[in-house]
Amino acid sequence: MTKISTRARVAAALCAAATLTLAACGTSTTDKNANQALTSLGPSEGQVSILAWPGYVEDGSNDPKVNWVSDFEKQSGCKVEAKTFGTSDEAVTLMRSGQYDVVSASGDASLRLIEGGAVDPINTSLIPNYADIYPFLKDKAWNTVDGKNYGVPHGWGANLLMYRTDVVKPAPTSWSPVFDGASQYKGKVTAYDSPIYIADAAVYLMAHKPELGIKNPYALDDKQFQAAVDLLKQQRQNVGEYWSDVVKEVQAFGNGSSVVGTTWQVGANTAEANKTPVGTVLPSEGATGWSDTWMVSSKSKNKNCAYKWLDYIVSPKANAQVAEYFGESPANPKACAEMTDKQHCTTYHSGDAAYASKIWYWTTPIAKCLDGRTDVKCKDYSQWTNAWTEIKG
Template sequence: MNRSTPLRRTKTSAALAGLAILSVALLTACGTTSAGNGGSTGAKAPTKLGTNEGAVSILAWPGYVEDGSNDPAVDWVSAFQDETGCKVTSKTYGTSDEAFNLMKTGDYDLVAASGDASLRLVAAGDVAPVNTDLIPNYAGVYDFLKLQAWNSVDGVSYGVPHGYGANLLMYKTDAVTPAPTSWNVVFDKSSAYKGKVTAYDSPIYIADAAMYLMSHQPDLGIKNPYALDEKQLAAAVDLLKVQRPNIGEYWSDYLKSIQAFETGDTVVGTTWQVIRNSLAPGTKAEVVVPSEGVTGWSDTWMVGSKAKNPNCAYAWLNYISSPKANAQATEYFGEAPSNQKACDFMSNPDQCSLFHAGDADYASKIWYWTTPIATCVDGRTDVKCTDYAAWTTAWQEIKG
């Protein structure tokens, strides 16, 4: 990914936030639906594939479906079309809430969903279980990305992993000393950098506070930062309200985050590896995985439950998870690939080492975005957890 690449996770508008609260309300009642019936639509995974239909409609983050129209040198769609005969039409979206609402139209065969949307899509019945036996390249996907809480239900896959990354701690080495090893510099000790602390602008950021509390207030009993009962959510919200006066700016546009670190308007806070890589030469900034761990994302290609072109959709799932195509897409965006052999096809020989591709130990430190739902994803059955609607309301209160 370079500076001209469109941002995939932009700020959620107030209107979309309102829609999110309404549309996610069903999660409170149903939690995750049974994988056997594929959500409220009863969609099933196919047992075999037929002839490609000649077309496929894809909903994705910017930079995930490139056909050369944005940059002639960046094109992995044309090869797919030539290989399969499936003509691609695509639409990009800016937030997970937007993707969730667009999938309700039934106009898309596929969606590239982050973990803060995937379980919502399953519960709403907008995506179907996926038969990974019909996707030969699935075998090459790193095992630590398969059948996880954000891409499966009851041991049944709901998609194919695309790429993954961590929400790291970045700091200006000439302003933050000693070098931080804990997230306490943006929480308990953030007042030392008042007005120059940054954080990611999304309700899912509540999980970062919950992760911090797991280590610093173990009596709360938080085992998974995406599984918070009312008391645990309240504690995370209180921590973020204390942090709020010290925040200079919440970021969602990575270009603005880059600029803020370059100018010194921001000296410490949440970042992505691609932001650190994009800083102007000479910028005194480093990234670290703090002792408490990190949150992050692992995006999933999911098939719409009302897909009009399911055979071409499966052809895309197989193609985009192949070593070469997966390398092209994840290198362009700026994240680790999901295919074990993708590193052999990277144009930048340092790409995989920069993003810790295939490093299972590094990946184990990441709490991947997972949609908060009423059915606690940490396995608790004696309490109801707070859902994404509650988190959205809380986030609005935090920001004021």
């Protein structure tokens, strides 16, 4: 069973409006093209400083049985110093300091790092294991800009709908029970506590109000954005609790204070292991989700070791260890054969391109519309943050 506490970190990416700079939300004037990818690897510098979500860089200190860092240090000659962060906003702030060589960035942070010039493009030919990564994770808006790759895809997963099977009947196939039909579960609806959750409302509106013309839930003009905000204000009347800690969310489903809302697969697994009567579904409208990317600091003085880490962490054995411990799908299909739990890749839909195609992976909203429109401006992350504060009241 995966260590559920490690997955509780992922997306509480709360950009405080009072402290957000334009650069933090992807509108920096920094010339990112000045950052260059390595053309060849040299000798190891002997060290690498890694900034990561909890559960991604384990050296046995948290659990003696969980250690993939020691093998990397032996193989590479690079001693690892690791620091964990709790939110994407924190990761962006720390990475911009230039003190770290490598970061594991979720899609709601990666564009901010790229646009702010904090990370370098990546020469994937210097990362042998990159070739094996699932094609549907490569060359995406959150890790590739102007045809340049800015990192190596890592783990991924969907934000699912979970429901109490003894309360929510019939079994839902849509997000309707948390939006238009939420009033029948008033006070027992739960939703993810982050501005990025506005995209979940946009996904729902894409299917149910096509006249809005939403093509990408992270690219919302004034009218589209207002529709999503209005839907969430309507939902707010029925929400009992917003969650950012999946452990607490699972407990809420266990005691019945929550009966329907978003979750991660690891939360569903734990709820089922606790004998809570729950079901999960990736609804017909699709869902948001995450795909994390390993990126190299533009200020790194240890880029050879950084590249060695990027290659190692998506190698079959290491990628399997992280995916199982963390609770997600691996990026490398060869990791599936290395899993202790031989059903892990089935449970997490690894390699299921049709399933993955239904997921709108977290991507930082920026003023330049990500759907390609040039005749309007889209709402950037600072505006999403302001709206989220207003939605919650």
